[in-house]
Amino acid sequence: MSQLEWQDEFETGISVIDSQHKRIIHYINQLHDAERLNDPQLTTEVLINLIDYTLSHFAFEESLMEDAGYRALDIHKRTHDAFREKIKNYQQRHINGEDVTHELFELLNIWLINHIAEDDNSYAPTIRENMPGIDSNEQASWLKQKIQRFFQ
Ligand SMILES: [Fe+2]
Structure with missing residues (x-):
């Protein structure tokens, strides 16, 4: 398999989510490289980062969906x-x-x-509608708090 590239269909229109998804794709590509280089130490490092980051991202997303009052939160959580x-x-x-x-x-x-591409794009409209300022300064303290909570 070749390297993954960011595609338009991944775009949720919520820049904080898109940048986290881009980072996950970056880690997946690093894992691909580690495998190609046959470097077990690098593999371990990437695995730790990838898993850690993805789990934080899931918790962040769940909190975001909850605050936005997303109706299908339970289904999405179960998928996570x-x-x-x-x-x-x-x-x-x-x-x-x-x-x-x-x-x-x-x-x-x-x-x-x-x-x-699919599940995350289902919650995106609710976030954009109920939290219109998510990517603006208006929500900066909300975002800062969440990022501190889930990514440290
Ligand atoms: Fe998700």
Whole structure:
């Protein structure tokens, strides 16, 4: 598989979310490189960053959907839960010394990318409608607080 590139269909129109998704794609590509270079230490580093960042991003998204009063929050959360379970499993297998890079790369490529293009685009209109200032200064303190809470 080749490197992933940002596509228009990933765009949610919420710049804080789009930039987090871009960062996830960046980590997925790093994982791809680590596998190609056959560098186990780099793989471990990228895996830790990727998992950590994705989990923080999910928590951030859930909090955002909650504050915006998104009706299908529970369904979206369950989708995240399923992914968190899968991730835990890969993490454990990696700790046990198994090489899960390729499998994980494929999962991320298919599952996470579909999730961004479809599920995340389902909540985006509610956020844009109920939190119109999300990307403006008006919400700056809200954003700052959330980012501090979930990304540290
Ligand atoms: Fe999501």
